[in-house]
Amino acid sequence: QKEVEQNSGPLSVPEGAIASLNCTYSDRGSQSFFWYRQYSGKSPELIMSIYSNGDKEDGRFTAQLNKASQYVSLLIRDSQPSDSATYLCALSHGGSYIPTFGRGTSLIVHP
Amino acid sequence: EPEVTQTPSHQVTQMGQEVILRCVPISNHLYFYWYRQILGQKVEFLVSFYNNEISEKSEIFDDQFSVERPDGSNFTLKIRSTKLEDSAMYFCASSRDEGQPQHFGDGTRLSIL
Numbered sequence: 001q002k003e004v005e006q007n008s009g010p011l012s013v014p015e016g017a018i019a020s021l022n023c024t025y026s027d028r029g030s031q032s033f034f035w036y037r038q039y040s041g042k043s044p045e046l047i048m049s050i051y052s053n054g055d056k057e058d059g060r061f062t063a064q065l066n067k068a069s070q071y072v073s074l075l076i077r078d079s080q081p082s083d084s085a086t087y088l089c090a091l092s093h094g095g096s097y098i099p100t101f102g103r104g105t106s107l108i109v110h111p
Numbered sequence: 112e113p114e115v116t117q118t119p120s121h122q123v124t125q126m127g128q129e130v131i132l133r134c135v136p137i138s139n140h141l142y143f144y145w146y147r148q149i150l151g152q153k154v155e156f157l158v159s160f161y162n163n164e165i166s167e168k169s170e171i172f173d174d175q176f177s178v179e180r181p182d183g184s185n186f187t188l189k190i191r192s193t194k195l196e197d198s199a200m201y202f203c204a205s206s207r208d209e210g211q212p213q214h215f216g217d218g219t220r221l222s223i224l
Contacts, residue, residue, distance in 0.1 A: 032210070043202050043215035044154060088154065097210040098144075098167055101154040 003027070004102035006089050012108045019076040021105050023089030026070070033065055033072045034099055036088040044088055044101075048074060079109040113137045115216035117203050123222045124193055132188045132219045134203030143186045144204040144213060145178065147171070154202070160186065161209075190221075198223045 003026040013019045021035075032051055036044035050056045050063040050072065062075040072091075076083055086106050090099035116135045124130045136143050145157040158168040160178055177189045186205075190197055200220050204213040 034212075043218050045215070046212045049212065090154075092210075096167060098156050098159060099213075100156070103153050 004089055004091060004100055006087075006102040006105045008103060009106040010108050011105055012110060013079050015079060015081060015109055015111050017079050017109075019079045019083065019107055019109065021074040021076075021087050021089075021107065022071060023073065023102055024071045025089075025091055027091070027093060028067075028070065029093050030067075030091040032092045032097070032099075033063070034090040034092075035061075035063060035072075035074045036090060036101075038086045038088055038104065040086075076107075079107075081109050081111055083107060084109050113139075115203055115205055115214050117201075117216035117219050119219060120217065121220045121222070123224060126195055126223050127192050130190050130193055130221065132190075132201050132203075132221070134186045134188075134216055135184050136186055136203065136205030137207075137214055138184070140205035140207050140214070142166075142206045142209055142211075142213075143178075143180070144206075145188045146202040146204065146215075147199040148202065148218075149196075149199045157188070193221075193223045195223050197221060 005024045035048040037047050038044045048063040050065045056063045060077045064073045086104040088104045089102040092099045118133045143160040148154045156169050158172045159166045175191050179187050200218045202218045203216045206213045
């Protein structure tokens with residue numbers, strides 16, 4: 001059973017701060033890791049994917065993967081109110097490309 | 112930018128009735144998926160479809176569910192005899208290749224009365 005655990009939040013940060021979102025997983029065979037953003041009532045939108053240990057940066061977003069400790073995180077720099085959403089962590093095993101989703105962390109960026 | 116489109120946006124159906132949810136994947140994508148999200152819960156995988164057949168399905172995707180690509184553009188999910196617990200948001204997604212990022216449609220909210 002592939003489990004993906006996230007703190008449901010809400011995580012509240014002031015505008016301009018760094019938001020740090022964390023995710024742990026149980027399946028050591030997991031190979032592909034994804035962060036999706038989901039606005040209320042909307043569909044998931046892929047914002048980052050990461051496949052190897054270390055950091056991957058894309059604009060204001062940085063994904064961090066540590067397979068030994070089985071966690072993946074997402075940092076959002078210079079947080080904006082428009083970043084307020086639920087952030088879903090997802091992963092897939094090498095044998096299947098179908099992602100397993102966590103329940104998501106609600107992020108609130110207040111002005 | 113091309114997008115996945117789903118219709119209807121909201122479907123209200125009596126328990127026991129059949130419902131068909133429709134999706135038009137991105138035109139050059141080859142892999143198609145259905146997911147559901149019960150209110151406040153995780154996004155759950157239902158089924159993936161490639162080359163006109165199911166490539167993978169979850170335990171949720173039982174005999175009450177079926178998928179079809181009736182023509183070159185549409186991809187449908189049918190629930191034969193709906194139950195109250197089928198009430199959820201259903202998302203269609205497509206990808207160009209296996210392992211490539213999946214693009215989600217805006218979803219169909221299914222309400223079973």
